[in-house]
Amino acid sequence: MKKLWKGNEAIAEAAIAAGCRYFFGYPITPQNEIPEYMSWRLNEVGGSFVQAESEVSAINMVYGAAGAGGRAMTSSSSPGISLKQEGISYLAGAMVPCVIINMMRSGPGLGGIQPSQGDYFQATKGGGHGDYHCIVYAPASIQEFVDITYKAFDTADRYRVPVMLIGDGMLGQMMEPAEIPPMKNINRLPKKDWAVDCNNGGTQRLINSIKIDANELEEHNIHLAQIYEEIAKKETEVETYLCDDAEYIFVAYGSVARICKASIDELRKEGIKAGLIRPITLYPYPTKTIAKYAKKRIVKKFVTVELSMGQMVEDVRLAVNGKKPVEFYGRAGGNVMMPGDLVKYIKEGK
Amino acid sequence: MIVQKKPQLLTDTPLHYCPGCTHGIVHRLVAESIEELGMCDNAIGVMPVGCAVFGYNYFKCDMLQAAHGRAPSVSTGVKRVHPDALVFSYQGDGDCSSIGMCETVHAAARGENFTIIFINNGIYGMTGGQMAPTTMEGVKATTCIYGRDPKINGNPIHVAEMLATLTGPCYIERVACDNPAHVNAAKKAIKKAFELQIAKKGFTFIEVLASCPSNYHLTPLDAQKFVTERAIPFYPLGVIKDTTKEEK
């Protein structure tokens, strides 16, 4: 049944439905509703909530709880996600699955609390040290946030990787109708034969990222790379909107993609054929979809639209590979473009 | 002659520690205590970054290797999932009381029901002898080559006493391994901490005054003497907090 949900609370309830029973967080705007909701809701379902002393501590609690086999989650916003990077690197290294939410705010530094997409590089290119990736989703609506949060725990478990969902203050704070999927029975979740659980029947289980021997570590790096390759094959998600006859293609994710859609509808009313490619996964990136449209003769140019000074645009350029012009339209600092701004941009650039 | 048998929780892997290092002794005391409490099949250890980083090679129980200083948070997470397991973190002074002091203090303040075994050797062993938060005044380290000068390098921390000011911990004791009597007392303290944890009494903390012959540039015997003559007078041994006594 659909209900009116605040974004952050819907995400928290979707996580519970997915079997998340352990949440560790630290207050930061604009994601506070997630830990607040979890603090009482986990209690009801027999889970555990800790308001950690810092984001550094929270992510390491996730490492412990998820390493011990629980479905664990943390959420934060940009400055807090920076502090979590060490832990995320350890989670990736030790192959401990978990779900991390980043409701991005503007930066750098303490920045502001308004919507931003300034953490794209951090989320998709590593963020922490070493050779690793998280699967990164960028939902564009509350329902999509709910659905992806719900499946993120399964995806994380399947590949034993951390999964990150990034949104912005707009998505976290706004209200939209959404339906929470059915509550999973946590006793029926697939068993984790690698998790520490006092399983001392002769074989020690170890959660560990230190591999001091170069050959052993390289083998591990290759193994991780193979996992990322498989993830790219199976998990890449992208939405295209009115691209088939489009001459102008916007590339945007999250709430910005919704703004692009509104401007595309405006443009089409005036007879200008515009479309949108919306990456749903930012890692793995839907390079092939963009490359496919880059080859189409009808396409005149791509315009990457972001709430940053230009981050994802680099991946768009790589995908387009010189076949078409790639332009950039960005707002920053917490300012958000209006659909009319993009209409004007396309019309004037024509 | 007393013949000690090897605790069944320890593996046959040869220890990588330097001759005279206290880590090996404390591993044994931890393993013996777990065994005597019948918890071999219900124990989870969290190892630090420091010389004990490979400690998981020596214990047969399930283990996690934590980031530098984060073992108390990792243990917190583990304990939430396995409240009936015996969970211990094993941490050096750099790990537990420098980079991880925040995590240590807050796990203690929350009264998390696990045990920290705190190896205070007054120096950074693994990275080659730099000053630790517990390095005593006048003691030389590679980052204070003329000896620790509080005016330049700040003052050493009495971690056990500091944690004892909090409500969360139920049992805190400082022990040493510089002679057989002290080793026996250390064993008793570790076992008691584990017993209290099993009884779900709250946070327990055992500080072990350890030696690091390699970085003191002393022979194993002289390093032990250093603990006896210099460390123990500065860091007095004994029970520092025990709320279970008050209960009686």
Ligand SMILES: Cc1ncc(C[n+]2csc(CCOP(=O)(O)OP(=O)(O)O)c2C)c(N)n1
């Ligand atoms: C984030 C981070 N900073 C620094 C280091 C380097 N480092 C490894 S061990 C160590 C200190 C260990 O000293 P201590 O905790 O006293 O343990 P000991 O080696 O003496 O047993 C340091 C600083 C690291 N691994 N990670």
Ligand code: SF4
């Ligand atoms: S360097 Fe010191 S602490 Fe490390 S193993 Fe050697 S003696 Fe032990």
